[in-house]
Amino acid sequence: MQDKNGMNSKTKEKKKISDIKGFSSFTSALMAIVVGLLFGFIVMLLANPNNAVAGFRYVLLGGLGRFGDVLYFATPILMTGLSVAFAFKMGLFNIGASGQYTMGMFFTLYVAFMFNLPPSIHWIVAILAGMIGGMLWGFIPGIFKSLLNVNEVITSIMTNYIGMYLVDMLIRSNEAMYIPSMTRTKYIPQQVQIRSLGIAGSNVNFGVIFAILIAILLYVVLQKTTFGYELKATGYNKHAAEYAGMNGKRNIILTMVIAGALSGLGGAFAILAPSEIIGSSMTYEPINVIAANGFNGIAVALLGNSHPIGTIFSALFISYIQRGGTLASLVGYKPEIIDLVIAVIIYFSAFAAIMSSGIRRIFSNRREKESLITEPQIGESSENVDSGGNDEIEKNTNKEAE
Amino acid sequence: MENENYIIEMLNITKEFPGIVANDNITLRLKKGEIHALLGENGAGKSTLMSVLFGLYQPEKGEIRKNGEVVKINNPNDANDLGIGMVHQHFRLVEVFTVLENIILGVEPTKNGFLDMDQAREKVVDLSQRYGLKVDPDAVIEDISVGMQQRVEILKMLYRDNEILIFDEPTAVLTPQEIAELLQIMKDLANEGKSILFISHKLNEIMAVADRCTVLRKGKCMGTVEIKDTTKEELSRMMVGREVSLKVDKKESQPGEVVLSIRNMTVPSKIHKNNAVRDVSFDVRRGEIVCIAGIDGNGQTELVQALTGLEKMLTGSINLCGKDISKASIRERSVAGISHIPEDRQKYGLVLDYTLEENLVLQRYWQPQFQNKGFIKFDEVRKYALRLIEKFDIRSGQGPITIVRSMSGGNQQKAIIAREMDKDHELLVAVQPTRGLDVGAIEYIHKMLVEGRDNGKAVLLVSLELDEVLNVSDRILVMYEGEIVGELDPKETTDEELGLYMSGAKRDNVKEIYNAG
Numbered sequence: 001m002q003d004k005n006g007m008n009s010k011t012k013e014k015k016k017i018s019d020i021k022g023f024s025s026f027t028s029a030l031m032a033i034v035v036g037l038l039f040g041f042i043v044m045l046l047a048n049p050n051n052a053v054a055g056f057r058y059v060l061l062g063g064l065g066r067f068g069d070v071l072y073f074a075t076p077i078l079m080t081g082l083s084v085a086f087a088f089k090m091g092l093f094n095i096g097a098s099g100q101y102t103m104g105m106f107f108t109l110y111v112a113f114m115f116n117l118p119p120s121i122h123w124i125v126a127i128l129a130g131m132i133g134g135m136l137w138g139f140i141p142g143i144f145k146s147l148l149n150v151n152e153v154i155t156s157i158m159t160n161y162i163g164m165y166l167v168d169m170l171i172r173s174n175e176a177m178y179i180p181s182m183t184r185t186k187y188i189p190q191q192v193q194i195r196s197l198g199i200a201g202s203n204v205n206f207g208v209i210f211a212i213l214i215a216i217l218l219y220v221v222l223q224k225t226t227f228g229y230e231l232k233a234t235g236y237n238k239h240a241a242e243y244a245g246m247n248g249k250r251n252i253i254l255t256m257v258i259a260g261a262l263s264g265l266g267g268a269f270a271i272l273a274p275s276e277i278i279g280s281s282m283t284y285e286p287i288n289v290i291a292a293n294g295f296n297g298i299a300v301a302l303l304g305n306s307h308p309i310g311t312i313f314s315a316l317f318i319s320y321i322q323r324g325g326t327l328a329s330l331v332g333y334k335p336e337i338i339d340l341v342i343a344v345i346i347y348f349s350a351f352a353a354i355m356s357s358g359i360r361r362i363f364s365n366r367r368e369k370e371s372l373i374t375e376p377q378i379g380e381s382s383e384n385v386d387s388g389g390n391d392e393i394e395k396n397t398n399k400e401a402e
Numbered sequence: 403m404e405n406e407n408y409i410i411e412m413l414n415i416t417k418e419f420p421g422i423v424a425n426d427n428i429t430l431r432l433k434k435g436e437i438h439a440l441l442g443e444n445g446a447g448k449s450t451l452m453s454v455l456f457g458l459y460q461p462e463k464g465e466i467r468k469n470g471e472v473v474k475i476n477n478p479n480d481a482n483d484l485g486i487g488m489v490h491q492h493f494r495l496v497e498v499f500t501v502l503e504n505i506i507l508g509v510e511p512t513k514n515g516f517l518d519m520d521q522a523r524e525k526v527v528d529l530s531q532r533y534g535l536k537v538d539p540d541a542v543i544e545d546i547s548v549g550m551q552q553r554v555e556i557l558k559m560l561y562r563d564n565e566i567l568i569f570d571e572p573t574a575v576l577t578p579q580e581i582a583e584l585l586q587i588m589k590d591l592a593n594e595g596k597s598i599l600f601i602s603h604k605l606n607e608i609m610a611v612a613d614r615c616t617v618l619r620k621g622k623c624m625g626t627v628e629i630k631d632t633t634k635e636e637l638s639r640m641m642v643g644r645e646v647s648l649k650v651d652k653k654e655s656q657p658g659e660v661v662l663s664i665r666n667m668t669v670p671s672k673i674h675k676n677n678a679v680r681d682v683s684f685d686v687r688r689g690e691i692v693c694i695a696g697i698d699g700n701g702q703t704e705l706v707q708a709l710t711g712l713e714k715m716l717t718g719s720i721n722l723c724g725k726d727i728s729k730a731s732i733r734e735r736s737v738a739g740i741s742h743i744p745e746d747r748q749k750y751g752l753v754l755d756y757t758l759e760e761n762l763v764l765q766r767y768w769q770p771q772f773q774n775k776g777f778i779k780f781d782e783v784r785k786y787a788l789r790l791i792e793k794f795d796i797r798s799g800q801g802p803i804t805i806v807r808s809m810s811g812g813n814q815q816k817a818i819i820a821r822e823m824d825k826d827h828e829l830l831v832a833v834q835p836t837r838g839l840d841v842g843a844i845e846y847i848h849k850m851l852v853e854g855r856d857n858g859k860a861v862l863l864v865s866l867e868l869d870e871v872l873n874v875s876d877r878i879l880v881m882y883e884g885e886i887v888g889e890l891d892p893k894e895t896t897d898e899e900l901g902l903y904m905s906g907a908k909r910d911n912v913k914e915i916y917n918a919g
Contacts, residue, residue, distance in 0.1 A: 225776045226768055229760070236755045242712065243742070243750040244764045245733030 025305035029314065032303070036345030043340060044333060051331040058331065059338065062324030068202025072273065074319035075208045076101070079266025080297025081315050082215055083134075085306040087152075087259040089222060090251065091235040096141055096156025097263040098294025099163030100134040104264025105271045105284060105291075106167040107133030109185060112192040112272070113177045119191035126192050127268045134264015135257045137163055142256025146249040152256070160290055168286035178286075188281040193274040203276060207269035212312055214262070219308040231255060266293065299346045318342060408470070409434040409597050410455070410486075410566055415464035417450055424450040425461070428623040430616050432566065437588060437598045439608040439629075441641055442618035443840040448601050451618070452568055455599075456488060457481045487559030488568040491575075493551050495543045501554050502526055502539040505561050529560050533590055548697070549580040556587065567591065568599045573607055577697060578868065578901030585611045603641070605634045617641055642841050652852045655876040658688030661739075661828050661860035662709075667718035669704045677716065678704035680884040684912075686829065691851060691861040693875030693892075695868075697904050701884035702864045703745060706833050709862075710742045711735045712750075723828055736765055739828035743818055743835050745864070751818045752806050759787035759802035762821050794820035812843035819850055830854050833864040848874050868897055882906045 040059065044052040063070050080097040087094035094100075108130035111117075117125055141155040171178050177185050194205045222228035230251055234241040242248055270293065275281050300318055304310035325338020410432040417425040425447045432438050442448045453459045455466065457475035465472050468484055475481050495504050502519070505526055511518045523539055530537055535553045543551060552572065559567050569588070573581045588611055592598055602608055608615055609629060617624040617640040624640045663685050671678035679701045686692045694702055707713035709720060711732035719728045722738050730738065744750035752761050763772055763783050772782050787802040796816045798804035806814060815835065822830065832851060836844040851874060855861050865871050871878055872892050880888040880903040887909035890900065902908040 224778060226773050226778055227776060229767055229778060233753045233756065233764070237749070237753045239749050240751065240753045240764070242732065243710075243744060245731065245736050247733075
């Protein structure tokens with residue numbers, strides 16, 4: 001009797017841990033990171049066996065000494081990560097974060113140079129302008145998707161290029177912003193820059209605080225509001241959302257606009273960061289390259305399992321490991337090695353998600369079996385098995401026919 | 403030796419899936435030249451057993467013998483080599499190919515590397531005459547009737563010289579007349595020495611055609627009986643494990659005022675060029691269950707989608723309680739008083755990855771009861787969910803926070819019914835509400851429909867099951883090729899008469915009644 005009770009409480013505990021969704025996505029991300037790092041170490045070994053250990057130590061621990069920089073570089077990819085993650089909740093793949101980011105940056109720059117505003121609000125207006133720029137660039141794929149059912153991946157790839165060339169063109173032709181001899185924009189007036197957090201040796205500023213607050217806000221919107229409820233329902237099953245009378249067309253546009261706003265804010269935070277060197281600032285170089293921070297956002301969102309809070313951590317992690325990666329060049333490694341490691345981590349995070357769901361299934365099956373013994377009600381699961389069987393037959397005969 | 407009589411023996415088959423024993427020590431012996439029925443409810447393990455025979459699953463225990471010799475069936479090709487063929491419930495035909503091309507697909511006869519159609523045609527024509535399977539070898543599949551498509555499937559098996567023929571619920575898509583024809587064909591095939599496994603849960607058909615019947619229940623074999631020594635009642639008791647009332651218990655209906663009034667509705671088809679619903683008019687009154695009967699694909703789905711707002715009408719008007727809702731959005735129609743139990747519960751009715759409580763408010767999350775300034779009141783949602791779970795007896799692992807995907811089909815359907823019946827409504831539209839459910843759940847759902855009717859709601863039921871049509875409804879409208887071809891009284895009509903209407907052989911001019919009135 002006691003034994004039986006013991007077993008029951010044990011299964012209950014198992015249930016608790018393995019059933020929490022966040023837990024399983026956290027473990028899967030962790031597994032992906034471990035495998036990705038191992039793979040990176042192997043590559044380092046192959047590239048240069050003598051310095052591999054030293055290099056790997058830089059990758060792992062290098063970020064520690066540069067915590068300010070980790071936060072600073074995490075800010076834009078957190079924003080683009082949130083942008084991708086948010087759209088993904090509705091089942092949209094916002095690959096256009098780069099374009100929205102660049103567009104946001106341009107709007108911010110424009111306000112910074114061309115507007116004459118009181119110092120107290122100038123920087124705020126500049127940030128909001130960046131948001132509007134991103135919104136505009138998110139709106140375009142959104143409206144195509146919702147009214148004409150054009151795949152948002154295609155349109156947003158296009159808007160990435162259009163945005164990038166457009167911004168480069170506009171900046172080059174604007175004498176107030178651009179210094180042709182240095183192929184970059186002028187330094188932004190200090191009053192428009194976001195205030196520094198004052199960590200020595202880095203450019204980290206209030207932008208990172210804003211970004212984290214925005215992530216939390218998004219979490220609340222997704223979890224607590226009717227809009228979030230509709231959004232997730234549409235992402236999970238758009239037919240059921242339609243059946244329940246949700247306005248899918250409006251929600252698609254709204255989601256893309258919000259996603260664009262997030263990326264645009266990322267652009268604003270990046271360009272308005274203060275510089276350690278007095279009198280200088282971040283600059284934009286119109287050199288016809290699509291902003292990498294947009295694509296890094298996809299990686300951040302994937303690793304964070306499209307969860308706003310998870311995205312905070314994944315952005316910090318990726319930024320951390322990138323800092324470490326740049327240090328690995330001290331012992332002769334190319335910084336690209338860290339991009340390779342990140343790619344492997346993303347790759348494995350997909351596998352790990354499958355693996356962890358497999359582990360969960362084993363857990364829950366064992367539980368089911370145990371409950372079967374105690375209360376013989378098998379009608380439920382056997383039905384699933386039966387229909388599964390049917391599917392199998394269908395699949396196989398399809399193969400045959402082909 | 404006794405064994406020599408059996409062409410296929412499945413001995414002590416045990417197939418386990420994680421957490422569940424789908425087949426538990428099942429023995430099935432098929433004699434040469436017999437029709438052997440396999441009877442069981444959904445989830446009893448019929449499909450799994452057939453998948454084992456067809457090589458899709460490997461059993462943990464047990465063996466399969468053919469003519470007394472142990473054989474190993476690793477995949478469907480092995481099964482085919484052993485002469486085992488299968489007619490699936492949903493046909494596997496290439497729509498744009500001709501009958502002949504479909505039959506020879508995969509085993510095309512060639513001469514010097516070129517197709518030898520003449521030889522194939524000869525064999526097909528010969529087979530079709532020998533077994534009375536009337537087909538036109540040159541007709542394109544998409545142009546021929548479902549009954550003929552099924553004959554093509556049978557010819558496919560015969561063309562491959564299969565001796566063991568598995569029919570998986572073959573009558574589900576047929577009219578009563580076509581069913582009679584099919585059963586005759588099966589008898590002829592058996593007389594010619596073919597051995598037939600007939601999977602079904604329709605007792606009438608099993609009694610009419612089978613020699614023996616093996617009954618499965620919850621993965622276990624309940625025994626094999628000689629049909630001539632048994633009765634329908636005994637079979638149903640073996641299948642379900644208790645006495646089941648096959649009749650729906652209900653009072654005489656008391657139709658009140660008109661709730662739903664549809665006039666001249668025409669809906670375009672997504673599949674073909676013609677209209678799926680053509681100039682349909684009818685009324686549904688308070689306190690009656692009106693059933694739209696018909697064979698699958700005759701416009702019922704489109705009719706309901708246009709009624710609930712999922713599809714646009716080409717022409718026509720819909721009137722609900724005196725209000726024109728022809729142009730209203732889905733949400734507006736829902737608010738106006740339409741509750742909808744959709745045909746495909748997993749595709750439309752539920753967000754499978756949401757919890758039970760989230761699904762129970764799917765139609766109502768936006769109402770003041772459940773939200774305040776855009777924030778969902780989760781306490782209210784929980785309270786409401788608990789009340790519905792209690793009232794409608796929805797069973798799940800973790801109550802309101804169960805992910806709906808993990809629930810059984812019957813309880814998923816109960817959740818939809820709870821949601822739709824508890825919502826303020828005047829009209830309940832239920833499309834195939836009992837599809838794929840076991841007898842117990844069917845009983846429950848029929849009871850709920852009658853209860854809704856008795857509470858003064860109008861009920862529009864769309865069903866493909868003749869038994870359901872005749873037992874539950876107060877009035878029957880038969881749909882054929884997008885039109886309503888007959889209005890019948892379930893107390894006066896018969897299977898045969900319904901079948902004539904459903905197959906288009908008989909039609910009345912129903913339109914006149916409504917257009918005049």
